[in-house]
Amino acid sequence: MPATASSTLDLPRYLARIGYAGPLTPTGDVLAALQAAHVAAIPFEALDPLTGKAVDLAPAAIDAKLIEARRGGYCFEQNSLFLRVLRALGFEAEGRIARVRWTLPDDAPPTPRTHQLTRVILAGRAWLVDVGFGSAVPAAPLAIDRAGAQPTAHEPCRLVRVGDAWRVEAEIAGEWRPLYDVEDGEPPAIDYEVGNWYTSRHPDSHFCHQLIAARTTADARIALRDNRLTIRRTDGTVDQRYLSAEEIEAALADIFGLAVEPGWRPAIERAATVEVAV
Template sequence: MDEGSATHMNLAYDWSGDLLDLDAYLERIGYHGERAPTLDALRGLQRAHVTSIPFENLDPVLGVPVLLDLASVQGKLVRGGRGGYCFEHVTLFAAALERLGFRFTAMSGRVTLGSPKILPATHALLAVTAADDERLWLCDVGFGCGPLEPIELADGTEAEFDGWGFRLERRPGAQGFDDWWLHQRRDNGWLDRHTFTLNPQYPIDYVVGSHYVSTHPRSPFVQRPFVQQFSADRHHRLDATTWTTFRPDGSYTERKIAPDDLGRVLAEDFGITVSAEDLARLRDGLDRT
């Protein structure tokens, strides 16, 4: 293989960690721990990321293209006062892990939430190895409601973080590719959240998946605002005008917001800043739902 071909092949695996403004990212998520590829750092980075950068799909609702080049992602999620959905979160987190020296595999999952149907693989997540620990860890930073920390990627693993419970299960799959299932504990038992395989994905695969969920007319992400903000003690979810707050013990409260309150709720409770023009368009859409 000549030098040009080798360079081209390497770019397919590149998550642009060298282009990340690491100081700005770590300041954005409020992480002040060690900058080394250790398990403690991985735990701290995931907890800081998932509790600082919200989940939101406002650009697809507005018809604005979702770009996954690192400059665009960090311009929006790090500097722009915005959140994003899983492909944006994982692109940013992967760049940080690459920059810090972690080894990882990007993967795609299928969101299930109890559905018997086979849905498209449109969820992004990572399997990560730390330099001081030989185990494989699932880092799911883009779902909008945790986990707060990585979960050991092993059959039967159960993990609890500040009262939020999770369980991993491996099931035999076709052609030797086992299916992994992530379950989340709810007040009435375990709910299967998504399934995935360890088949590696690359940046271009996320571009394809992101294009589908952000543009296809049947994608729920283009139909209404869906926003989440997560912390150790509560999970806020805004689905159109329905605002639900979940607690680790399974309890929850639900309320309706008026379209005129959308800007205040996004800014004060979800940490998202949108322009006056975009806010007006979002409110108009809520009035028609």
Template structure:
């Protein structure tokens, strides 16, 4: 099956064009990031999120829920393909918070999207990073070119350019310098490998997603709930932090400010 486009567009508040143009891609990516929150509540209550399109539609489109990278970008890839875009699924290694020299597994899904009739340069698209430094618009996959969009600045750099599989690193301008977000190659990832990575992230005892981790990008800021710690970041980068009192307060916050109806058993940590 495929996702019902009318229902999806209603969910993200999109009333614009549906042709496979760069303008459509830009608008849809921004609307999706603002319209559907990033969350890992299924993992917190002991479940592995389904990547079947019917389940993603029921959860992210029709339900008051969000998801993490595998869910968001699987859903978005189907929408883009229905509209006529060319989509290649890529897996990458998240570098935010990594120690120097640490090599993490490929546990993040991104998309390389081609716009029909364009100059042939694919665009990096990611609606499932869930960070105040994440992409809000497509990034042309041209190394070294800095792109500013929706108040954020990004670029791609290439590591090991002469190797058999050059590594591309998405960077964001943050705190006065370039911050590595995710590293990936252009080798397409098969659906079965995405399912394995999804299972690993949801079940590994040391996975960071086994604690509550919820984010929402707002037109004028960003919300992050990490365990019982809530961080509100304004558009100018200033942040306020508060500690929540318990599971009842967390559940109320999820509904009131993140637009999420939490499943039974939701709590700050497992």
């Protein structure tokens, strides 16, 4: 079933999952509040690709995993769920697909279409909103028609036109760094399926080789990459340490709220031995 297909969404259970009890009218304030609650409560994680398990984009499968089982997921799961939530609440919303540019040099060739996010129209104005870009996820909806920096609870972001796409950038340590290039127009469902296959199965996908988890709260970005745990707070302080296998398991449970599965143990033990470049 395509990522944008409808399903019987249990909206109250979703709202309980993200700990949101505020207004539900389709306004900008509600959109921002839902985004913030989602990324704080539902962790970004890619344990399934790392352990060889297929990522199912059927709405029922995503709901069972992210809501009922209290797991996390990556962009195709997170943002397809968020898109259905927004539509259920009356928002005018469409999916979008992007080419990731994060950590790449400026002259790097085009990347595959492997990131899903959402476009929302509010009072005739278009916004991009994302709940599935890991530790660098934009922390607020971004107005497409606004030039220059846009403040968020974390780094400022901006949109820059690059050819036929909008490049989303974040200002990190005084430097504007590209996150991804968002293509115009709502993509066909097959683009999500192909992007999901590449991200979860292709040998070049880092999700198949690295243990990755992230959460973004109101005051901190928390990222686990193999055995390196990094906490970057909005006050500018950074804590970073390397974890043993037992500590990785504890972090997945205590920090990211995941019920650690026995089948994850080989990947956790491998991650504990990795030397992660700074």
